[in-house]
Amino acid sequence: MKVSADVRAMIERRKKGHTLAAPFYASEEVHALDMDAIFRRHWIQVAVEPDVPEAGDYMTVELGNDSILIVRDDDMQIRAFHNVCRHRGARLCSSEKGSLGNIVCPYHSWTYNLNGDLMFAEHMGEQFDKCKHSLKRVHLENLAGLIFICLAETPPADFAVLRASMEPYLLPHGLADCKVAAAIDIIEKGNWKLTMENNRECYHCVANHPELTISLYEYGFGYQRSADNEEAMAAFDKTVEERTKQWEAMNLPSKEIDRLADLVSGFRTQRLPLDRSGESQTMDAKVASKKLLGGFQQADLGGLSFWTQPNSWHHFMSDHIVSFSVIPLSAGETLVRTKWLVHKDAKEGIDYNVDNLTAVWRATNDQDRALVEFSQLGVTSSAYEPGPYSPFTEGLVEKFCEWYIGRLDDYANTPDEASVNTHGEKVVSFKR
Template sequence: MDPISPLHLDDDLASARQATSAMLAGRAQNLSLPQPFYNDARLFALDMQEIFGKEWLFAGMTCEIPAKGNYMTLEIGDNPVILVRGNDGAVHGFHNVCRHRGSRLCVSDKGKVAKLVCPYHQWTYELDGRLLFAGTDMGENFDLNAYGLKPVHVRTAGGFIFVSLAEQPPALDDFLETLEHYLEPYDMANVKVAVESSIVEQCNWKLVIENNRECYHCNGAHPELLNSLQEFDDTDDPRATPAYKALVAKKQSEWDEQRVPWQLKRFGKRNRLTRTPLLDGIVSMTMDGQPACNKLMGRLESPDMGSLRILHLPNSWNHFMGDHAIVFRVLPLGPQQTLVTTKWLVHKDAVEGVDYHTETMRRVWDATNDQDRRLAEENQRGINSKAYQPGPYSETYEFGVIDFINWYSERMQENLGNSVPSLQVVRS
C-alpha cells in the first residue's frame, strides 16, 4: 500500500464537502448526527478545516506564561502552535513552524527562552516573530524581514487564551468583555496551575462535548461528582425543584452583597456563563464538599460561591469556585481519538502541602473524567455498528446537546459555504 495516495473520486474533498452539506441540510432536528460525523476520516478532515481551523479555540491560561519568554505549545490537528509572552508583555501566537525548512521551533509543552531558536539550523526569531538571524550562508541579499513567523490570532480575557487559525475569525468581543467581568473577582493575574492531567479518549471529539452537555447520565455514572454538583444550573430548567429555586435566590442575594456576577449570559449557542449553587451546604467539588484550598481566589471572602460555569464551543467547559477552579480543553487527534486536558487553578500564593493537596483537589474530576471516557468510548463503539441510526435527544434532559449539535451544524454549513476547497491527500 502506498504511504500517500491521492484522493480517489469518491474520496474527493469537493464531494465530501457536498455530501456533508447535504447531510446537515437534511438531518432531522433533535436527533443525533448521521454516522459519518462520528467516524469518517474525510468528515473529520472537514471538522479540522472548518471548525477547528476557523473558530476561536480555548488554548490555555495566561498564568501558564506569566513572564517575558515563557511559552506553551499545542497541536491543532496538523498545525503546531506556539504561544509566547513577548517583550511588550502581550501574548503572541505563531505557527510553530520555522520559515527555513519547516521544522518545529519549540518541541516542549512549556518553557522559557530569550529568543525563539530553531533546533535544526538555528534560525533565530524575536518573541514578536521577527527573524533576527539566518546565518551568513543565506547570502548578502537575503531579506530577513520576508521570513518572520506566521502569526495566529490570539485574544485574552479573564485569564483565558483563545486562538484562531482563520484569516478572519468570527466576532468574540461581547463574550470576552463579559468573561473579563465575571472573572474580575478571581484576580486571574494572580493564579497558577496547581496540577493538570491529560487523557486520550478513543472517540470522536463531538461525543466528548455531547457527553458534557447533559447530566442525563449523571445519576448512573458519577457518584463522586454528585456529592457536590446540581444536575441543572438554571431555574428555568423544567426539572428545577422549589428547593433549588429557593437556594438560588438565597445565594444570589449573598453574591450581590459581595459584588460577584451570577446572571446567566448567553452568546448564541457558542458561549454560556452562569453562577449556580452547589448542593446546599457544599462549597467545593471535593469528596466531602469542603474547600480543596485554604487560600481563596482573588478578592473572594467566602468559599461558598457555587460554581461559575463557563462554556466555550467547540472545545471547553469550566468550573470556578471560591477556593479553586477547573478548566477543560478538548483537542481532536483523529476521527475516533480525542485529547482531554484538565487543569486545576489556585491562588498563586497557595502552598502545596500546606494550603492544598493535589490528590484531594483532583479526586472528584479524575474519577469523573475516567467515567466520562468510558461512556464516550462505548458510545463510539455502538455508533460504529451498522445498526446505528440517529436517535432522539430528550428536550428536557439533553437540550444542551441539542444546542451544541445545532451550533455545530450551523457553523459547519456556513464555513463550508465560505470555503474554497484545497488539494488534500490522505495517508493510508
C-alpha cells in the same frame, strides 16, 4: 476543502432534536472537514495564562497538522506563532513546555526574538531582508486568563461580544494570579463531538458520577418536573434565586447567559449554588485550597460554569478553577486536557493537597471517558440511528449540535469554502 455531496446531504437532512448521523462521529472525511471548517476557522481555547507565567516561558499546541507556539514576551504579553521556521520549515520548539531567551531553529540556527522578529540568519547575503521573514503570527485572545487562538486569516469578530459578557463574571476569580497545580491529559477513544455532547448534559450524572454529585445539586442542569419532585425543584429554584441576588450584590455576576447557538463564538455561563457545605467541587464540598482566589473573603460562592463553542468548559469556584480543553486527534480519538489552578501564593502541602484538589474530576473524567467510548462503539454499529434528545435534560446538547451543523452549512455554502462568517452575531441558518 471541498465538501462532498454525501456530507452536504447529511447536513441538509439532520433531524432537529436528535443525535447526529453516524458518519459525523466515525468518518475520517468528516474529521478532516471538522478540522478545516471548525478548528481552523473559530476561536479555540487551548491554554491558560499561568501556563506561561514568566517572560520567555512557552508552550506548544497541536491542532491537526499545525503546531502553535505560545510564548510570553519580554513585555509580559502573550503571543502565538506558527511553530515553523521561515527558512526551510523546521519545527522550532519540540517540547510541550519550556523557557527560552530567543527562539532558535535547531536546524540552521535562524534566531527570532520573543516578538517573532527574525534577528539572525547567517550566510543569507547582503540583499536578504530579515523583516520579510518574521514568524507567522496566530491570532490570540486572552479572556481573563483563558487563552484562545484562531488560525483563520480573519477570525470571527464576535469574540468582542464574548469578552464584554464574560469578563465581569471571570475577572473576580483572578485566573491570571493563579498557578497550575495539576494537569492531566486523557486520550478518549471517541469522536470529539461525543465528548462535547457528554459535557453538555447531566442526564447521566446521578447514575455515573458519585464523586461529582456530592457537590452538585441534582436539579442544577435540567430535570423533568413531576408530582414527586415538584417540591424539591421549587426549593432549588428558590435557592438559586436567593443566592444569585446575594452574589450579584457582592459584584459577582451570576445570572445565566446562553449564546451557545446564536453566536459564531458561542458560549454559556451561570453561577449555581453547590450542595452540602457549598464551597467547592471536592469530596466533602469544602474548599480544596485555604488560599482563596482574587479578593474573596468567603468560601461559599457556588460554582461558576463557563462553556465555549466548540471545545472548552470551565468551573470557577472561590478556591480553585478547573479548565478543560478538547482537541480532536482523529475521527475516533480525542484529547481532553484538564488543568487545576489555585492562587499563585498557595503552598502545596500547606494550603492544598493535590490528590484532594483533583479527586472529583480525576474520577469524573475517567467515568466520562468510558461513557464516550461506549458511545463511539454504539454509533459505529449497523443498528445505530439518530435518537431523540430529552427536552428537559439535553437541550444544551441540541444547542451544541445546532451550532455545529450551522457552522458546517455556512462553510459548505461559502463560495470559496474557506472563510468564517465574521459579520454580525447570528450563525447563518442551515437548510432543512
